[in-house]
Amino acid sequence: MKRIVILGSTGSIGESTLDIVRKFPDRFSVLGLTAATNDQKLEHQIRLFRPKVVALSSECAARQLRRRLGKHPVDILSGEQGLCAVASLPESDLVISAIVGGAGLLPTMAALRAGRAVALANKEPMVMAGELMQREAHRQGIRIFPIDSEHSAIFQSMEGHRLCDVRRIVLTASGGPFWDWTREELAHATPDQALQHPNWKMGAKITVDSATLMNKGLEVIEARWLFDMTPDRIDMVIHRESIIHSLVEYCDGSVIAQLGHPDMRTPIAYALNYPERVPLLPQPLDLGKIGTLTFSPPDFERFPCPKLAYAALEHGGALAPALNAANEVAVQAFLERGLPFLHIPTVIEDTMQSCTHRSPTSIEEALAVDRWARTHASAIAKRYLT
Amino acid sequence: MKRIVILGSTGSIGESTLDIVRKFPDRFSVLGLTAATNDQKLEHQIRLFRPKVVALSSECAARQLRRRLGKHPVDILSGEQGLCAVASLPESDLVISAIVGGAGLLPTMAALRAGRAVALANKEPMVMAGELMQREAHRQGIRIFPIDSEHSAIFQSMEGHRLCDVRRIVLTASGGPFWDWTREELAHATPDQALQHPNWKMGAKITVDSATLMNKGLEVIEARWLFDMTPDRIDMVIHRESIIHSLVEYCDGSVIAQLGHPDMRTPIAYALNYPERVPLLPQPLDLGKIGTLTFSPPDFERFPCPKLAYAALEHGGALAPALNAANEVAVQAFLERGLPFLHIPTVIEDTMQSCTHRSPTSIEEALAVDRWARTHASAIAKRYLT
Numbered sequence: 001m002k003r004i005v006i007l008g009s010t011g012s013i014g015e016s017t018l019d020i021v022r023k024f025p026d027r028f029s030v031l032g033l034t035a036a037t038n039d040q041k042l043e044h045q046i047r048l049f050r051p052k053v054v055a056l057s058s059e060c061a062a063r064q065l066r067r068r069l070g071k072h073p074v075d076i077l078s079g080e081q082g083l084c085a086v087a088s089l090p091e092s093d094l095v096i097s098a099i100v101g102g103a104g105l106l107p108t109m110a111a112l113r114a115g116r117a118v119a120l121a122n123k124e125p126m127v128m129a130g131e132l133m134q135r136e137a138h139r140q141g142i143r144i145f146p147i148d149s150e151h152s153a154i155f156q157s158m159e160g161h162r163l164c165d166v167r168r169i170v171l172t173a174s175g176g177p178f179w180d181w182t183r184e185e186l187a188h189a190t191p192d193q194a195l196q197h198p199n200w201k202m203g204a205k206i207t208v209d210s211a212t213l214m215n216k217g218l219e220v221i222e223a224r225w226l227f228d229m230t231p232d233r234i235d236m237v238i239h240r241e242s243i244i245h246s247l248v249e250y251c252d253g254s255v256i257a258q259l260g261h262p263d264m265r266t267p268i269a270y271a272l273n274y275p276e277r278v279p280l281l282p283q284p285l286d287l288g289k290i291g292t293l294t295f296s297p298p299d300f301e302r303f304p305c306p307k308l309a310y311a312a313l314e315h316g317g318a319l320a321p322a323l324n325a326a327n328e329v330a331v332q333a334f335l336e337r338g339l340p341f342l343h344i345p346t347v348i349e350d351t352m353q354s355c356t357h358r359s360p361t362s363i364e365e366a367l368a369v370d371r372w373a374r375t376h377a378s379a380i381a382k383r384y385l386t
Numbered sequence: 387m388k389r390i391v392i393l394g395s396t397g398s399i400g401e402s403t404l405d406i407v408r409k410f411p412d413r414f415s416v417l418g419l420t421a422a423t424n425d426q427k428l429e430h431q432i433r434l435f436r437p438k439v440v441a442l443s444s445e446c447a448a449r450q451l452r453r454r455l456g457k458h459p460v461d462i463l464s465g466e467q468g469l470c471a472v473a474s475l476p477e478s479d480l481v482i483s484a485i486v487g488g489a490g491l492l493p494t495m496a497a498l499r500a501g502r503a504v505a506l507a508n509k510e511p512m513v514m515a516g517e518l519m520q521r522e523a524h525r526q527g528i529r530i531f532p533i534d535s536e537h538s539a540i541f542q543s544m545e546g547h548r549l550c551d552v553r554r555i556v557l558t559a560s561g562g563p564f565w566d567w568t569r570e571e572l573a574h575a576t577p578d579q580a581l582q583h584p585n586w587k588m589g590a591k592i593t594v595d596s597a598t599l600m601n602k603g604l605e606v607i608e609a610r611w612l613f614d615m616t617p618d619r620i621d622m623v624i625h626r627e628s629i630i631h632s633l634v635e636y637c638d639g640s641v642i643a644q645l646g647h648p649d650m651r652t653p654i655a656y657a658l659n660y661p662e663r664v665p666l667l668p669q670p671l672d673l674g675k676i677g678t679l680t681f682s683p684p685d686f687e688r689f690p691c692p693k694l695a696y697a698a699l700e701h702g703g704a705l706a707p708a709l710n711a712a713n714e715v716a717v718q719a720f721l722e723r724g725l726p727f728l729h730i731p732t733v734i735e736d737t738m739q740s741c742t743h744r745s746p747t748s749i750e751e752a753l754a755v756d757r758w759a760r761t762h763a764s765a766i767a768k769r770y771l772t
Contacts, residue, residue, distance in 0.1 A: 160547065167670070247673075252656060252659075252664055252665065253652045253666050253667075270640065277548070277551040277637050280638045281639075293680075295677060296677065297675075
């Protein structure tokens with residue numbers, strides 16, 4: 001019986017994880033859950049899965065939850081400290097880190113510092129502080145498992161093969177909803193249009209990241225730290241059908257890939273059950289019926305965001321956390337405040353160019369870069385609001 | 387330093403193997419070589435690789451070779467006994483079994499009985515006596531490595547994963563040169579046309595097997611024994627580009643596949659170096675440039691041979707070795723004696739239907755089925771010669 005903690009249990013990945021937990025009650029028990037503000041959904045999850053401890057970021061939401069749950073024996077914590085306490089629970093066997101955006105960094109780091117195995121669904125912590133996280137994991141002798149479908153594919157394609165034989169990894173990208181749009185059309189892309197992902201049903205932030213291709217940029221940075229792979233050995237290819245989830249090329253010309261229908265339950269279940277697999281019974285992959293898989297090189301003219309991510313890795317310093325924060329601000333400004341789609345990269349690039357912070361040597365320093373970049377990016381974004 | 391023996395060193399796989407050996411002189415030395423009749427090419431290989439022992443099937447060719455080599459210190463054996471002696475050399479670390487057709491069975495079995503690790507490039511021995519071979523390998527505590535590109539792909543896609551989690555394997559088939567031909571066109575297909583394989587440069591027999599799709603049928607039988615997989619869990623899909631070499635589907639919906647340019651050196655090198663890989667420097671697989679991979683279900687109406695292979699596994703008994711022998715006879719009759727292309731399966735099916743032999747319990751019994759089926763198939767083939 002694996003005792004699991006889910007950071008971000010009310011989001012898309014959190015719910016899919018609980019879906020799997022419910023299917024295999026002999027394998028998993030839920031020890032802790034956290035959410036940002038959605039106390040109603042968390043209440044429902046508490047009644048269903050009976051965790052020992054939960055935490056809400058919002059004090060107000062935590063108070064509401066305490067009121068509604070009455071004498072229910074669950075401990076209800078709140079705030080950043082509460083999230084970190086749930087992440088650090090010493091009885092947990094695996095912490096699923098699925099908090100959207102940079103907010104996941106501190107709790108995920110708390111889990112690592114407590115020596116807990118971590119399965120990472122959110123890429124932002126790795127983007128902000130990948131080197132520091134891996135150093136801590138190494139110190140604790142624990143492994144960070146990827147849940148992101150591309151990184152899970154790479155992880156699965158490396159199992160049973162020697163890391164020293166890997167020549168490069170190739171991340172596949174659906175290209176998002178705007179792949180065949182002209183620059184002129186992109187200039188008028190609306191949030192509603194950006195939220196129509198062709199293959200994956202995901203949260204809003206990551207769906208917009210898919211539309212700008214920044215999602216792939218963040219994945220490059222994530223892969224750099226997850227697999228200790230220099231950026232010149234991380235490639236990407238547009239693959240509209242999202243059937244091949246990523247590939248690993250070895251020095252003898254052999255390429256191993258992981259494929260499947262786009263369904264996050266597969267990588268989640270793999271991380272949960274590793275090194276075993278559980279029968280999930282999704283429909284078999286019928287390539288004869290699918291017929292065609294297509295590939296094309298990414299177009300960094302119309303979609304410059306991945307280039308910014310490569311630049312952040314190349315120049316190092318604080319550019320990766322600055323990029324991440326500026327991207328979050330720009331995406332939110334696009335979704336809520338009328339920032340034109342084509343100015344999302346403008347805001348990020350300007351923030352990176354203005355960043356003079358040195359390479360963070362602690363989570364606190366990474367968070368300081370994050371704060372500075374958010375302020376700076378907000379100011380830049382204002383210039384372009386329509 | 388691995389000491390290797392190559393059975394069938396003058397064929398396509400044998401030459402590619404020596405190509406790799408020459409590239410990595412620190413890793414491999416050639417202990418023994420065998421060929422059927424090509425004493426000139428074997429002489430060249432002897433001078434280049436300095437094996438300790440060689441054998442030729444043909445006594446006459448062996449005499450010629452002895453004459454030409456004069457005082458060269460190599461031992462030159464001949465006949466079936468000679469081949470088996472080279473296969474059994476106790477100092478060898480790996481025996482590459484690459485003799486075309488059923489002629490490879492006895493020497494390969496000799497290698498297994500001598501407790502030598504075997505890398506299998508020819509599928510016919512497994513088709514004729516897969517169960518017996520695996521039983522012997524098991525008794526000796528040795529492993530049979532596949533070199534056939536599809537089976538190497540499956541082997542590589544299973545490394546690091548649990549056999550008990552495999553749901554099914556999917557063999558990819560190029561479909562051969564006649565994939566889009568009508569039955570009417572197939573009726574007039576000539577040997578020259580059959581020998582134009584779209585992707586792979588191979589020997590004549592296997593190229594015709596690709597045109598009839600019997601190659602895939604033989605691979606189904608080979609996979610059945612290599613991976614201990616019942617036939618209902620072995621599927622096939624037409625994949626014209628031969629980039630995905632085969633796939634393994636796991637119980638959680640995850641599919642692992644091995645890809646690469648069609649180049650036999652990759653699976654050969656993998657078997658030679660397992661579990662390590664060596665840098666072969668083939669051009670990287672640029673999916674963005676390749677653009678499209680296509681898949682379609684096989685058409686067993688126009689290409690009934692695979693169905694015969696499934697039937698041979700389903701009904702068991704001596705049908706697999708009978709199918710294999712009848713196929714060899716039919717292919718040769720097509721290539722040399724004017725048997726119409728569409729009557730290759732007719733000859734095989736008739737032979738299978740007439741076969742009353744019980745399931746072979748020894749190599750000798752399997753060879754008896756082989757002899758009977760060759761005689762029977764030759765008689766049938768005569769009826770259809772044009």
